[in-house]
Amino acid sequence: MRLRLEPRREASRAMLYGTPVLAVALTVLAGILIFSLMGYDGLAAIYQIFVAPIADPYRWQDLFVKAAPLITIALGLAIGFRANVWNIGAEGQYIVGALAGTGVALATWDMQGYWILPAMVAAGILGGLLWAAIPAFLKTRFNVNEILTSLMLTYVAVQLLYYLMRGPWRDPEGYGFPQTRLFSEWQTLPTVVQGTLVHLGVPVAFFLAIAVWIVLSRTVTGFQVRVVGLAPQAARYGGFSARGTVWLTLLTSGAFAGLAGIFEAAGPFQQMTPQFSVNYGFTAIIVAFLGRLHPLGIVLAGMVLAVSYVGGENAQTALGLPYAATGMFQAMMLFFLLAVDILVRYRLRVVVPADLSRPVEARHPPARQAETGAHVSSTPIDKQRESLSA
Amino acid sequence: MSRMNRRQILVGSAATLALPALIGRAAAQDGPLNVGFVYVGPIGDYGWSHAHDEARKKAQEHFGDKIKTNYVENVAEGPDAERVIRQLAQQGNKLIFTTSFGFMNPTIKVAKQFPDVHFEHATGYKTADNVGIYNARFYEGRAVIGTIAGMMSKSGKAGYVGSVPIPEVVRGINAFTLAAQKVNPDFTTQVVWVNSWYDPAKEADAAKALIDQGCDIISQHTDSPAPLQAAEQRGVYAFGQASNMIDFAPKAHLTAITDNWGPYYIDQIQKQLDGEWAPGNIWWGIEKGLVGIAPYNDIMPADVKEAADKVKNGIASGEIHPFAGPITDQSGEVKVPEGDTIPDEQLLGLDWYVKGVQS
Amino acid sequence: MTTAILISIIMTLVGAATPILLAALGELVVEKSGVLNLGLEGMMLIGAVTAFGVTFTTGSASLGLVAAMAAGAAASMIFAFLTLTLTANQVATGLALTIFGIGLSSLIGQNFVGRTVSGLEHIFPAALADDPIGRVVFGYSPLVYLSLVMTAFVAWFLTRSRAGLILRAIGESDEAAHSIGYSVIRVRYLAVAFGGAMAGLGGAYYSLVMTPMWADRLTAGRGWIALALVVFASWRPLRLLGGAYLFGAVMTLELHAKAAGINIVPPEFLAMLPYLATIVVLTLISIAPSGRRNAAPACLGKPFRATG
Structure with missing residues (x-):
């Protein structure tokens, strides 16, 4: 006797919502075990990481500020992931967006006016969008794999950031330290809740989540994205352009990342520094998957990640738990989510081994996901495969 | 800046609003004094952050159960730092050391919200009523090893593995070269920038390239051995x-400039305990023990040890200034005439190289 | 003087290229089987810390190397189980593996910070490496020769061996390979394990040969360069060898130029070069009609599940 995975006829709704909870629960259990084995108080560690930040209202602003860029980037990525367009270079688009906005800020630093901040934000969006346009162009024109190009461009963007900080954009009054001058009052993002750090980027992230949700579930464009992702053949018969979808999704995700970048620069940073790149673009990929590529799930996932960051710092001060343990903890959370994800499309069955030898073709997950709104994370990269083998 | 920052106004009012709650939370504190530390790297970097954490341990040992030290490592410079510093302040740490240049603006911001908490920021230039700054005159140590390099080098050409050209590093390169030239007037220093504080493979390859180009003594301003x-x-x-690295190179390691933040941390914590803390602008060096020289390697001849000690003791007593004129820059222009020294304000923003430096 | 410098440059660039080559060889086999593992950096770090830890504890560098390969392979099995057995997304799993590796290696390495080991013994007698020409042939760490042997092996394996042909067939069309009775999942498991072991070996090069020590994030992002290299080499082992040495040459010559007092372009632009070159190569092989054959394995990154 052994366990066997058997495809479900329809994606399980219960599992769809249940698996993230299950993943978090498994992470908590594994965390308690591992931290205890390391000689720390496992329960206390979990309390510090997962509960303390939520239990303390003073921390909430930190959670929102930390989550906002993650949510914004992840929303853009999720649209692409649903269409099987794998932009993993959001970090680069985030950086270039912020740099473009910073360029405007530095050009206008001695000016005044309400137009400056919107101009910076527009430049930020455009910067991210253009950086994402490179893989989009290469993909649609030459069939170049966008996973690899977008990833490579991230490292190009990081070096561009270093170059500008150490060279042309260095603060002339900053004692030679590689960072720009502080942005002026006209160039900083206003806070929206008086007396907190919660800046404009936070409500915008939530607004975008709702907007993306509506677009994906209620409009033809959203339908196109989902159909191209799930059934490229059908999409072609239906008149949806695969190329158009690549452009649409890459530009959108690039624009979102660029927006997050300039918000982060003009908000919490109020300047540009070489330390601007803290892998939000990569973390957002995790957020997108943890949120099951669903806009509202992404909001939750972004908050969970923010909790684990803030909580990780709690655990360091309260228990001396090393930083590295938090990183492992986050990785484990994703491992568990990816692991239990299969329960959405398959059920566990106990079978006798004799049955196993019969090969039956069933490539595509048989579950219908198009109508569920939410979407499983491990869709085959069919379209990409087609383009690569063409 | 003459213009009032719109954001600062908001933050200011935030402080007034949030303050009662904060004091309520942080007030009831018996028992040990809580002291916070914020590190930019992991304490396992064996460089900058490692040295600060060693000093924290020394302070903890020194004061025993009179204090409790708390630290957060690997904190990104920027909003993350601001959050961590605020969190430490809120958790009841009364004295907080923020140990990287990039923590400057976050420290100043948080300090405004917590007027009762004292902050100590390393290597920056902004102060406030409750923010002191401290730095170490590492260039004094550079003068000592420069002296040794001048005497030990046969080719008269040193290789210098540089991180990024900020004033701190520029000062070190200049002090090193000037000291070596006191021994050997034709001494030159070839700098290779690796553009990173920490990239062991690249640092190693840079050193090899310098050796290939005829440098027979290597100095570095990067974090790894x-x-x-x-x-x-x-x-x-x-x-x-940063620390004594003799174990990594028993034959090559002549000595090391060591970061000893311990004496300063102990000093400031003592003042905090006595209720005498005041914001300072500290730039200590060899004299106060902040900059140390690791034991000399036995292969160093006695006269070299003696000369190095002479420079070290001379700097400690104030007889020797590493930046005493005459100093000419790379173009041959006399920057500092005989009898003068480079004043501290200029040292803080030093951005030119002395004659003999090739970068 | 010029010969001596030339030889030294060659030796440095070989040193810079070898760990990248080792890790990339593994990833090449993984990708040829149709799997994209972005967790290279994480596996290299786990390999690096394991190699150092075992060598430090037992005093045997050979044991350290074996342990590094085992640890890299073990880490890759997390990836394999999630992506192959449970058909999880490979991009997300690979990224998670990298985060995991950074954290785990840092935790394991806590006790080894500030320590050093004597590293690997050379295999050829020192006398052979006395004169410059001898040195450039016989003067390297054993891992350098191993990387050359492995390049030849992987090239032979993929083009000449039956198992290699099966592996490539699976990477090109898993469905077809499955229908004629090959075990897609088993072959991919083995490929991923091989990739993990080679990444572990590449990491070990840093902690035992290049800089015999452990410090957090010792590999400083080389895993991503190795990943770029596989694409740059358009999935061919011999081009991989050339590409690794080319990358190594760019990195080394930049430092040599600076050490000689020559500053041509800002270093940041040189640092972009490997990545830009990779994009260009990727585009070229996609354009060239003959290149299509050499392009990415058709099933790269695509999960496979046979039911029944």
Whole structure:
């Protein structure tokens, strides 16, 4: 006797919502075990990481500020992931967006006016969008794999950031330290809740989540994205352009990342520094998957990640738990989510081994996901495969 | 800045609103004094953050159960730092050391919200009523190893593995070269920038390239012992960085400039305990023990040890200034006439190289 | 002087290229089987810390190397189980593996910070490496020769061996390979394990040969360069060898130029070069009609599940 995975006829709704909870629960259990084995108080560690930040209202602003860029980037990525367009270079688009906005800020630093901040934000969006346009162009024109190009461009963007900080954009009054001058009052993002750090980027992230949700579930464009992702053949018969979808999704995700970048620069940073790149673009990929590529799930996932960051710092001060343990903890959370994800499309069955030898073709997950709104994370990269083998 | 920052106004009002709650939370504090530390790297970097954490441990040991030290490592410079510093302040740490230049603006911001908490920021230039700054005159140590380099080098050409050209590093390169030229007037220093504080493989390869170009002594201003190991493999001399690194290169390691933040931390914590803390602008060096020189390697001849000690003691007593004129820059222009020294304000923003530096 | 410098440059660039080559060889086999593992950096770090830890504890560098390969392979099995057995997304799993590796290696390495080991013994007698020409042939770490042997092996394996042909067939069309009775999942498991072991070996090069020590994030992002290299080499082992040495040459010559007092372009632009070159190569092989054959394995990154 052994366990066997058997495809479900329809994606399980219960599992769809249940698996993230299950993943978090498994992470908590594994965390308690591992931290205890390391000689720390496992329960206390979990309390510090997962509960303390939520239990303390003073921390909430930190959670929102930390989550906002993650949510914004992840929303853009999720649209692409649903269409099987794998932009993993959001970090680069985030950086270039912020740099473009910073360029405007530095050009206008001695000016005044309400137009400056919107101009910076527009430049930020455009910067991210253009950086994402490179893989989009290469993909649609030459069939170049966008996973690899977008990833490579991230490292190009990081070096561009270093170059500008150490060279042309260095603060002339900053004692030679590689960072720009502080942005002026006209160039900083206003806070929206008086007396907190919660800046404009936070409500915008939530607004975008709702907007993306509506677009994906209620409009033809959203339908196109989902159909191209799930059934490229059908999409072609239906008149949806695969190329158009690549452009649409890459530009959108690039624009979102660029927006997050300039918000982060003009908000919490109020300047540009070489330390601007803290892998939000990569973390957002995790957020997108943890949120099951669903806009509202992404909001939750972004908050969970923010909790684990803030909580990780709690655990360091309260228990001396090393930083590295938090990183492992986050990785484990994703491992568990990816692991239990299969329960959405398959059920566990106990079978006798004799049955196993019969090969039956069933490539595509048989579950219908198009109508569920939410979407499983491990869709085959069919379209990409087609383009690569063409 | 003359203009009032719109954001600062908001933050200011935030402080007034949030303050009662904060005091309520942080007030009831018996028992040990809580002292916070914020590190930019992991404490396992064996460089900058490691040295600060060693000092924290020394302070904890010194005061025993009178204090409790708390630290957060690997904190990104920027909003993350601001959050961590605020969190430490809120958790009841009464004295907080923020140990990287990039923590400057976050420290100043948080300090405004917590007027009762004292902050100490390393290597920056902004102060406030409750923010003191401290730095170490590492260039004094550079003058000592420069003296040794001048005497030990046969080719008269040193290789210098640089991180990024900020004033701190520029000062070190200049002090090193000037001291070596006191021994050997034709001494030159070839700098290779690796554009990173920490990239062991690249640091090692940079050291090898310098050795290939005829440098027979290696100095570094990066965090890892990699250049030292490269020197050991190639049979040339080198100096350790931040801590005594003799174990990594028993033959090559002549001595090291060590970061000893311990005395300063103990001093400031004592003042806090006595209720006498005041914001300072500290730039201590060899005299106060902040900058140390690791034990000399036995292969160093006695006269070299003696000369190095002479420079070290001279700097400690104030007789020797590493930046005493005459100093000419790379173009041959006399920047500092005989009898003058470079004043501290100029040292803080130093951005030119002395004659003999090739970068 | 010029010969001596030339030889030294060659030796340095070989040193810079070898760990990248080792890790990339593994990833090449993984990708040829149709799997994209972005967790290279994480596996290299786990390999690096394991190699150092075992060598430090037992005093045997050979044992350290074996342990590094085992640890890299073990880490890759997390990836394999999630992506192959449970058909999880490979991009997300690979990224998670990298985060995991950074954290785990840092935790394991806590006790080894500030320590050093004597590293690997050379295999050829020192006398052979006395004169410059001898040195450039016989003067390297054993891992350098191993990387050359492995390049030849992987090239032979993929083009000449039956198992290699099966592996490539699976990477090109898993469905077809499955229908004629090959075990897609088993072959991919083996490929991923091989990739993990080679990444572990590449990491070990840093902690045992290049800089015999452990410090957090010792590999400083080389895993991503190795990943770029596989694409740059358009999935061919011999081009991989050339590409690794080319990358190594760019990195080394930049430092040599600076050490000689020559500053041509800002270093940041040189640092972009490997990545830009990779994009260009990727585009070229996609354009060239003959290149299509050499392009990415058709099933790269695509999960496979046979039911029944």
